[in-house]
Amino acid sequence: MREDTYIDEQSAYEFISWYFKKDETELTKKEFNQYLWFYDNKNKEYVLRKKYTGQYAIPVELFDKWQNHLKSQIIEPPLGVIPKWLHDEYRIKDLKAAINRYLDNNREVSAEWIDEYNLLVKSIKTKGDHR
Template sequence: MREDTYIDEQSAYEFISWYFKKDKTEFTKKEFNQYLWFYDNKNKEYVLRKKCTGQYAIPVELFDKWQNHLKSQIEEPPLGVIPKWLHDEHRIKDLKAAINRYLGNNHEVSAEWIDEYNLLVKSIRERKTKV
């Protein structure tokens, strides 16, 4: 038994336009509204059927292909960088944890870590007083 997904009229129009575009068949919205169903003679299957509720039924497999196509068309902006203030807050936590681990195991703590920690504390304090 075939499973269907139900969609609204606008989505059905967009779907059928996409589906038949490969065959270079285009529909206007008015032409689309004249049909109760669409059949693909090549694949011998109903592609889209209008239900009495006003919704349209699409086979799940075709709906999934269409959704994957739509997702592939989305251009995501390139990933940027973390804001400096957030980087500093993460870095200060990392430094503090590393320093505490070294102190807990009676190891020498790098002077560079202490200096960087102190500079970050000062920087964060100054930033918070400005806000």
């Protein structure tokens, strides 16, 4: 015996519209509200039944297919870039760590690193004053 999944009226309407769309059958909300159950003659099965609680029952297998269809429709945007302010904060930490490693090993520190570090610190402090 298969179980049912219970959903609200709007979800039931969306489900049944999706289900019958494969047969190119359009169903208006008014038509949907007139029925207490939907039966698929091809597959000889109940597809959706209205319960006395106001919820609708869908066989679990069909609910799972519908959910998989919905998930396949989700299009995620392409990955963007790290925000500049966050990049700058990471860059400051990286520069500071590199400068300290060089100092710990008694090596000469690049003037470009120090200049960039100072510019980034100044830039972040300036932005912090505007907040």
